[in-house]
Amino acid sequence: MENIEKLILSLDEKIKKASTRSLDISFNELLDMYKDDELNITPDYQRLFRWNQGTQSRFIESLLLEMPIPPIYVVEDENRKYQLIDGLQRFSSYLHLRGELDAGYLDPAIKKGDFLELQDCDIVEDLNGLTFNELPTSLKIILKRSYIRVEVVKKESDKKFRYYMFKRLNTGGEALTQQEVRNCTIRMLNPDFIDFIGKMNKKDDYQKCISNISEKQLLSGFGQELVLRFFSLKNYRDNFKHDVADFLTEYMEKVSDPDTKDFSFDYKKEEEAFNKTFCILNKSLGDKSFGRYGKSSIGSNFSVYHFEAICTGLQRIIDRINLDDDKHIKTIRKKLKKIKSDKKFIDVTTGGGKNSRGLLDKRIEIVAKGVSEIQL
Incomplete structure (x- = not known):
């Protein structure tokens, strides 16, 4: 009985941290809010737009047929502006229809002024080939006045509640990678660390070392x-x-949660460690830093197991390495080549099922022990 009461109290406490309301808003109003910067989509989230033209067109067809559609979710910021956290595919489709979508990352790219040409509409096939401006006035009005339920997470809501809501809403539906979800959701807690990761991702030495990963x-x-x-x-x-x-x-x-106690991340120190690690690797092996050893040489491929082992193992002697000493770089190059060709290392970095803690520790230790033997 006591446990049940504790459970109920715990749930009540969490509910108090959530403040929400429901609104019915027309797509035309949403478009106006978007153009007036009152409804925002973060760049990381916008890049998750995946619907092809056929899927976009069938959504527009659904609006014209007045079919029920799921709600979209927004969070309210301190200025009472809204940030979209779920409903990207539907709202972006409407933006494309109206020539307001800017998605230069897509192939082919979509820019403002490009209007969706309806295609693959399978209920009202006469819609196919038309753009918004070519629709009869009555159909334009239907689209503009189509209402959608908007669930608002109000600004009074706890940041963690916003974060977990965004995270759960965006782990279903579209097939997103874990990192794509992280890039969007973590901003609900604090943007500093994810921005720092983005900054490190652009470093030249790092990019050269991972240049063999696929497009x-x-x-x-x-x-x-x-x-x-x-x-x-x-x-x-x-x-x-x-x-x-x-x-x-x-x-x-x-790292991102401001309420985390006894946990710190020294951005300056960590950036220095990152820069030095990839400067060493770029100078010694370049784009073959994380390649597997073939019959007689390192291949131009990429192994995440090599990445984990080499980057982490190298930390054991990172402070002893002089970036300006060619002998140091040559010695590191020779040792890493030897490690990559070692049968024990190959065994723990080849094939699937290598994500266990034991195998992770083993491959890191092979590198750490190997580089520790170097006389610098």
């Missing part, structure tokens, strides 16, 4: 995830169990 991985935020792996394994490895995604998210939450 698809780049677009889905894998470069940023690798930066997060670097700091997570460097500073938080003792807390890793098995699930890498949960481990990375947990570390990011720890």
